[in-house]
Amino acid sequence: MGLTKTEHFTDKQNAIATMAKALGHPARIAIFEYLLKVDTCICGDIVNELPLAQPTISQHLKELKSAGLIKGNIEGTSICYCIDEKGLEKLQGYFTTISLKLNKKNNKCC
Amino acid sequence: MGLTKTEHFTDKQNAIATMAKALGHPARIAIFEYLLKVDTCICGDIVNELPLAQPTISQHLKELKSAGLIKGNIEGTSICYCIDEKGLEKLQGYFTTISLKLNKKNNKCC
DNA sequence: TTTATTTATCGTAATATTGCAATATAATAA
DNA sequence: TTATTATATTGCAATATTACGATAAATAAA
Numbered sequence: 001m002g003l004t005k006t007e008h009f010t011d012k013q014n015a016i017a018t019m020a021k022a023l024g025h026p027a028r029i030a031i032f033e034y035l036l037k038v039d040t041c042i043c044g045d046i047v048n049e050l051p052l053a054q055p056t057i058s059q060h061l062k063e064l065k066s067a068g069l070i071k072g073n074i075e076g077t078s079i080c081y082c083i084d085e086k087g088l089e090k091l092q093g094y095f096t097t098i099s100l101k102l103n104k105k106n107n108k109c110c
Numbered sequence: 111m112g113l114t115k116t117e118h119f120t121d122k123q124n125a126i127a128t129m130a131k132a133l134g135h136p137a138r139i140a141i142f143e144y145l146l147k148v149d150t151c152i153c154g155d156i157v158n159e160l161p162l163a164q165p166t167i168s169q170h171l172k173e174l175k176s177a178g179l180i181k182g183n184i185e186g187t188s189i190c191y192c193i194d195e196k197g198l199e200k201l202q203g204y205f206t207t208i209s210l211k212l213n214k215k216n217n218k219c220c
Numbered sequence: 221t222t223t224a225t226t227t228a229t230c231g232t233a234a235t236a237t238t239g240c241a242a243t244a245t246a247a248t249a250a
Numbered sequence: 251t252t253a254t255t256a257t258a259t260t261g262c263a264a265t266a267t268t269a270c271g272a273t274a275a276a277t278a279a280a
């Protein structure tokens with residue numbers, strides 16, 4: 001108990017859930033938006049930008065990365081993180097498809 | 111510690127994170143997709159459809175509802191759940207906007 | 221080599237989530 | 251009223267997440 005039953009759901013359902021979960025925290029939304037805002041995809045300025053300790057930011061970055069939403073490149077001592085377009089596209093595409101399907105049916109019962 | 115610092119983020123960031131988190135579980139993705147699939151927005155067939163116990167489904171429905179992603183209407187003894195278009199539109203709009211912004215900048219550093 | 225800088229990992233405490241059995245609630249049917 | 255049916259809530263155990271201090275690892279600079 002207390003363990004998500006991923007095996008009962010499809011790979012796609014699990015994949016979308018994983019990405020949605022990764023963005024299911026305001027700090028990770030803020031990190032994502034910061035990466036979108038800066039032109040040069042600067043790295044650990046995120047620590048200065050957000051009101052969280054460095055290990056916490058590092059952990060959030062790890063989760064976003066493992067969900068396929070950001071990428072990281074080593075640049076000297078620092079690491080350059082930026083948005084992974086493919087991951088974002090998957091998520092965006094999913095919600096757009098769902099929205100279109102919903103508009104096609106008459107969702108009037110509630 | 112262990113408590114999300116929502117007060118440090120904007121209302122919008124928290125709102126998007128809340129909705130993303132609600133869909134950050136494969137069972138809730140499956141519920142959402144089921145509600146999209148069925149024409150009449152039938153209710154507790156979800157319990158028969160998914161491999162989870164009734165209290166568990168009820169709990170997931172509650173989370174989707176409190177995140178503003180589904181609505182529920184009492185119909186006799188049963189309850190009719192269906193997708194809340196406004197919530198879905200907010201989430202879909204957010205990701206579409208982010209995607210468009212990303213396409214405008216040259217995201218080539220990583 | 222030594223020192224500084226940057227990021228990751230470890231360890232741990234606090235809190236949250238997941239799942240379900242048992243039970244409660246609420247509306248309908250008999 | 252007394253079932254019956256459908257959904258919600260409670261309580262609890264297992265697991266996961268969040269946050270951070272301390273520390274490690276890795277590269278760059280002196």
